[in-house]
Amino acid sequence: MTDRYAVIGHPIAHSKSPLIHGLFAQATGQDMRYDLIDAGAEPGGFARALAAFRAAGGRGMNVTLPFKLEALAAADVASADARLAGAANALRFEGEHVQAQNFDGLGLVRDIEVNLALPLAGRHVLLLGAGGATRGALLPLARAGVARIHIANRTAAKAEALVAELAPHMRDCALSGGGLDALAPGEVFDLVLNATSASLDGATPPVPAHAFAPGAMAYDMVYGRGLTPFLRLAQQAGVARLADGVGMLVEQAAEAFAWWRGMRPDTREALARLAGEGVIEHRPGRGYFAPSPTASDIADLYELHRRLTHWALDAAPAPALRVAEAPSPADLRLEILYATIAAAAGADILTRAHRRVMLQLRPIRAVEREVQPADLEQIARQERLLATGRVAELRAEVDAYHDGRRLAAPAVFAVMRRSGQSIERI
């Protein structure tokens, strides 16, 4: 009989877990089915979906945001990693029992040690963030023999509380914590791990360049197309060993699979297959990454940017529109222009969405300049129209700009593919 598994979350449509577990099942000859379950945003949605899945004969689940805490609470047996993380990312159903595990930290350790070939014993680690991902990583890192971990968090008190709670469980690993701005100037780390969700906002935790030891690795648990803002910051600080969290995702999936099925799939084979299908990208000597943008991603980004600008223009009262800053290099001028439009709409969420898209577009525009010169005249025209509140004409200019960029996307992408350096910049 086919055994049933699933990943549960909200939203969940983007999840790569069904694909990854499908590859594992195929490679190990397991008769299993793996579904996506969106438990929605309503209170009680997780408990209802869990009960329904168990009633239908489900054997186990992966759990992702925002249900990791509820998953732990639903279990009557939990591993030490899940208890200390305060969250579960995998469940197994055995008769009446719900068992909970948290494999995120173990997946991280395996990705770093096996896929990225960085032995962790004796290392000094800077861990950015003090949320669930950090909690889940601490014990597995200590077990791997890390000598020291310093937790730096935006809210210093959260890092300090985490240190007080978990230091007694850290074996021989020294644990300290504080604010992001309180790193001592002489302190250097072999591994800097970003476990904040800052990249999702297009933001970067402010890590000083001196924090990276020579030969250090920068690792972002978040992944998206191309380098995250944190990885770009590390690259600008001269760090050559960069990795995002795609490998961690595959490794934690393999741990869950082994827990459910009693056999661990070969993740190298799965990673190579995922790379072959373009789901992830293999950078020789560097590991596996979320893929660089494709031509259609670039076109989609411009389409998104155009829509955001239209919404902002519709929402902003015309007299409020003005160019706030003095003209500067072309890219910056354009960003200031669009940021001004979004900010004038007075909707924080729109401003944040705009900032994120602009951050993604910034390195693409650097490549665009190799394909076509930045159209300074058009930028100047848009600035004038904005300054005088001529919204209808400005909208037409915005459309012309974005249509031009979308048409140029295949050429931009071709340049990016040809030049490894350009892709690294993304």
Ligand code: NAP
């Ligand atoms: P969380 O519990 O919500 O914690 C978020 C952390 O990020 C907090 O420490 C928060 O600081 C910090 N933060 C948020 N925005 C920031 C900003 N703009 N600047 C500086 N710090 C900021 O989230 P989580 O569960 O720990 O997850 C963190 C990330 O890891 C998520 O993006 C998640 O997708 C990723 N993750 C990846 C994998 C994988 O398999 N690759 C697995 C697990 C998690 P404050 O305390 O000051 O608010």
